[in-house]
Amino acid sequence: MDLDRYLKRQKSVIDRFLSSYIVSKKKDRHCPAILCEAMEYALMAGGKRVRPILAIAGYEAAGGTSRTIIPVAASLELIHTYSLIHDDLPAMDNDDFRRNKPTTHKVFGEGIAILAGDALLTDAFHIIAGVKADPQALLRVISELSYGAGPGGMVGGQTVDLIMEGTRAGRKDLLYIHTHKTGALIRASLRVGGIMAGCSPARLAALTAYGEKVGLAFQVVDDILDVTGSAEEMGKSPGADDARGKNTYPSTFGLKRSQRIAEKLIRESLESIRRFGTRAGPLAAIARYIISRRN
Numbered sequence: 001m002d003l004d005r006y007l008k009r010q011k012s013v014i015d016r017f018l019s020s021y022i023v024s025k026k027k028d029r030h031c032p033a034i035l036c037e038a039m040e041y042a043l044m045a046g047g048k049r050v051r052p053i054l055a056i057a058g059y060e061a062a063g064g065t066s067r068t069i070i071p072v073a074a075s076l077e078l079i080h081t082y083s084l085i086h087d088d089l090p091a092m093d094n095d096d097f098r099r100n101k102p103t104t105h106k107v108f109g110e111g112i113a114i115l116a117g118d119a120l121l122t123d124a125f126h127i128i129a130g131v132k133a134d135p136q137a138l139l140r141v142i143s144e145l146s147y148g149a150g151p152g153g154m155v156g157g158q159t160v161d162l163i164m165e166g167t168r169a170g171r172k173d174l175l176y177i178h179t180h181k182t183g184a185l186i187r188a189s190l191r192v193g194g195i196m197a198g199c200s201p202a203r204l205a206a207l208t209a210y211g212e213k214v215g216l217a218f219q220v221v222d223d224i225l226d227v228t229g230s231a232e233e234m235g236k237s238p239g240a241d242d243a244r245g246k247n248t249y250p251s252t253f254g255l256k257r258s259q260r261i262a263e264k265l266i267r268e269s270l271e272s273i274r275r276f277g278t279r280a281g282p283l284a285a286i287a288r289y290i291i292s293r294r295n
Helices: 003-027 033-043 050-061 069-087 104-108 110-129 135-149 154-163 171-181 183-197 201-228 249-253 255-272 274-292
Strands: none
Touching: 003 033, 003 050, 003 069, 003 110, 003 274, 033 069, 033 104, 033 110, 050 069, 050 183, 050 201, 050 274, 069 110, 069 135, 069 154, 069 183, 104 110, 110 135, 135 154, 135 183, 154 171, 154 183, 171 183, 171 201, 171 249, 183 201, 201 249, 201 255, 201 274, 249 255, 255 274
């Protein structure tokens, strides 16, 4: 399949929804203008919309055909953007740039940046609650996303990553950090797609396995790119993670073994979605793209 065309088409769909969402915020007289501006600055900064696209691709693989997946998928980008705003803060990663632009707190100040992240996270669930779909499915989606983004998922992973900076993490701790900080929301994205499509438990398990493998592979490859000097898309200087004392796969396993680990994860992710046949074409292409990334 033409992956580039597929990604551009789905990104365009998500971007249109997000643009309309921002317009609605600006029209809301209860939302302070500076807050809307900060939310827009971070949300519309040019991300690839990986998580929403994975949710859509999972939905399609499971047989979903309704456009009700679009607002649910877009909510994932609000959650992801909130996490980036907070990760960039001085108390966390202390980054000055994100996607070659000054980070939100550098433009609006730390207080407004924190509140913009809070607003995006909260509004993600407001969007889902307003979708005209099976209420039970929406409840399951809210449960999946709140867990994947919360203390048992992304926030938990970020916590361990933060407290272990400057110390050498063991393999178990490193796996925890990566599968939770990055992998948990990617896993949830695939499960959300399956839930919205009303797929069987067996098919949901297959999407879950794919999400777990791809989510970990995505972070391992990011670690590799940080070392090899191809980290432009992350908006940071090559070697930035090492300079901060971050625990990464290359720092623990070395570059060559990290690459082999990522390749194995991608092979396993492809095996997990074989049951979907041609419907999983976009998911398979995305997995292959992850391992071939150079930036």
